[in-house]
Amino acid sequence: MAAAAEAFMINGFAATSIDTVAEVLGCTKGRIYYQYKSKADLFFDVHREAMLMNLFAISNVAKGNASPLARLRKMIHAQVMVVITRLPFQRVSVQGVELHLSGSTTSKQREVLRTLMDLRDQYEKLFVDVIKEGIRIGELRPYDPNFVVKPLLGALNWMTYWYHPNRDETDQTRQQLADNMADVMLGGIIA
Amino acid sequence: MAAAAEAFMINGFAATSIDTVAEVLGCTKGRIYYQYKSKADLFFDVHREAMLMNLFAISNVAKGNASPLARLRKMIHAQVMVVITRLPFQRVSVQGVELHLSGSTTSKQREVLRTLMDLRDQYEKLFVDVIKEGIRIGELRPYDPNFVVKPLLGALNWMTYWYHPNRDETDQTRQQLADNMADVMLGGIIA
DNA sequence: GTCTATACTAGGATAGAC
């Protein structure tokens, strides 16, 4: 799956051949077809793995008992760290959004896609709920929570396109990046 | 080009066949191959058109003589309106970011891709410059302008995935959406 | 200019050896 994620990251789902994935893995496609019925199934598995990473990274924080604003900050921070540390999977998960727009072939695949979208909805709902609570107690401005979550997740997802790991990066600079992202998203940029 | 944009929007570049584009256009692929040497060339043309729309929409505002903050607000507003009114082209332009990651075949195509990336850089620079100026005169917080532009453009680009035109939408609700986007991106969501 | 017909190939998927 890591090999597939890497291959999909570089070329995208449609342009990646199973031969390429096999090459990254260091074997032939026989091995892959032994485990996965089709290329789509492989993609779905990578996609699910990515979504589970995300849920795992933020769900404990989301349900903690810090203030909503503090939790929201931690959630953003955690998500940035996941993107940094698991970039190939995260990029696949962003590709998944696009793929879902097009119609998948078999009805079985559509069902799988359905469960993936459910995971994505769950994930988004964790943010929405914390935002709602923050608004209720007056910590956050009273925008429509279902709206404000969009630019927020957009900024996070977009990271997969511009972030590139860097040699002279330390844990400290990574934390800094995550902090800055949270600062900008929560506090805006007006002085 | 509009037909191509629509087809690419629905299925993505790789999964869209020239036959499909022809069908949307209401002709056969002979006509398309008469005008475009290859599918990639068609995509590039749509992509360029989208980038030019963006530049056209914001460049006058960006170079106006209002305060940097006021200009930035207008730029965000204008870009949201472009996404709303020209969704297929805008989605293609977002796909273009991903496509550039993978290697295109011919050297000629790589050159075209290069000019497209230049357009994108110009576009980003318009934002960065206004942000820099805003920081200099103290209207904006002193974050790294090259960083803050990323979440900003991420939020805008991501719109192409969640925005869907709606029957009971009026010019007023569209303006409202653009305003809200600018509010959230500039002022944050902390109360 | 746009059509129909066709060549050509990449790549998904399967069969069967080991």
Added chain:
DNA sequence: GTCTATCCTAGTATAGAC
């Protein structure tokens, strides 16, 4: 379980009629 060999479809691109 993983390989090699092969089938077969989809889809890019071209040739040539009209």
